[in-house]
Amino acid sequence: MTAELIFNELSLGHAPAPEVARDSMLALVRTCFLAQGAGASRILLVPEGAVTGEIGPGYSVWQWVNDPLVDLDWRRKFLSMATHGPFTEKVLSADALEKLAISEYSLDERTALGLGAAHVLDGLAVSVNGDESWQEASLSVGMLSLSEEGELLEDQVEVRHASSPEHVEDHRPWLSSQQQAEITGGAEIWERRAELFPALDFCPRVEEQLRALGPRDPHLRQVLRKLAQLDETFTGWAEGPFDRRAIADCDPESRVTLKQYKAEHTFRGPDDRDRLFSWHLALTPGAWRLFFKPDRETRKAIVGHIGPKLPNVSYAT
Numbered sequence: 001m002t003a004e005l006i007f008n009e010l011s012l013g014h015a016p017a018p019e020v021a022r023d024s025m026l027a028l029v030r031t032c033f034l035a036q037g038a039g040a041s042r043i044l045l046v047p048e049g050a051v052t053g054e055i056g057p058g059y060s061v062w063q064w065v066n067d068p069l070v071d072l073d074w075r076r077k078f079l080s081m082a083t084h085g086p087f088t089e090k091v092l093s094a095d096a097l098e099k100l101a102i103s104e105y106s107l108d109e110r111t112a113l114g115l116g117a118a119h120v121l122d123g124l125a126v127s128v129n130g131d132e133s134w135q136e137a138s139l140s141v142g143m144l145s146l147s148e149e150g151e152l153l154e155d156q157v158e159v160r161h162a163s164s165p166e167h168v169e170d171h172r173p174w175l176s177s178q179q180q181a182e183i184t185g186g187a188e189i190w191e192r193r194a195e196l197f198p199a200l201d202f203c204p205r206v207e208e209q210l211r212a213l214g215p216r217d218p219h220l221r222q223v224l225r226k227l228a229q230l231d232e233t234f235t236g237w238a239e240g241p242f243d244r245r246a247i248a249d250c251d252p253e254s255r256v257t258l259k260q261y262k263a264e265h266t267f268r269g270p271d272d273r274d275r276l277f278s279w280h281l282a283l284t285p286g287a288w289r290l291f292f293k294p295d296r297e298t299r300k301a302i303v304g305h306i307g308p309k310l311p312n313v314s315y316a317t
Contacts, residue, residue: 037232
């Protein structure tokens with residue numbers, strides 16, 4: 001299943017100055033979006049009271065949300081993904097609530113709600129990197145629990161953790177495997193497209209192309225990987241023009257091809273407007289391509305074609 005993202009409230013209060021707190025909180029949001037692009041949940045589970053907690057002296061999370069010195073797009077992204085607690089009552093399953101009820105988690109003798117939830121949910125805890133306490137991709141957390149016989153058990157458990165893009169890279173294979181293990185075919189990709197790839201829009205014609213991919217189709221996993229790669233890239237596209245260097249093996253069609261084969265590269269978008277598609281990623285096996293178009297208005301990519309290579313001046317099909 002998709003890995004949950006859970007905020008570690010213990011990481012609050014460590015930034016020594018407002019400017020450090022501001023940058024640390026922005027780094028947290030960027031880290032969350034990278035993790036989401038790698039396959040994590042689109043919701044950040046936040047323990048009750050954390051949104052009003054201080055990142056550093058005199059500077060709270062809520063002040064950061066309203067800070068004009070922070071890019072508005074990133075503040076909105078945080079609000080769009082963060083729950084406002086109490087997450088234990090609103091979003092956790094009955095089984096998870098039961099496990100939390102009979103367990104107590106702590107770190108450095110402080111109760112650890114977020115880290116405990118991350119362990120119970122087998123998710124990824126994320127932290128504000130305000131000091132050196134949160135530099136590791138895994139944290140050792142104390143756990144007290146009751147056995148079925150009512151005996152008190154004490155243990156140390158490892159919790160997956162991220163406070164930087166480097167940590168997300170450490171967890172990327174696991175995040176991807178959690179997400180992709182659920183997908184049974186292209187029809188499911190289409191039906192869950194908004195959940196799986198929120199930074200992508202799809203032309204109506206792509207529905208048929210995706211639904212044609214069965215569970216044993218050799219292109220299925222490759223399509224999933226390329227869509228996830230594309231979604232991750234556009235999740236981070238907050239300003240400026242699209243930079244092709246942000247995504248590996250991304251190429252445009254030549255001007256000659258687009259002139260000679262304009263009709264074959266023009267697709268109707270989800271807004272019923274026709275667009276000319278040039279940017280594409282290669283897929284294997286065979287000569288397959290994923291064509292997309294950056295949309296500067298929505299800051300998303302519009303996917304226009306997933307399938308055999310389109311004709312060009314060197315490949316007329």
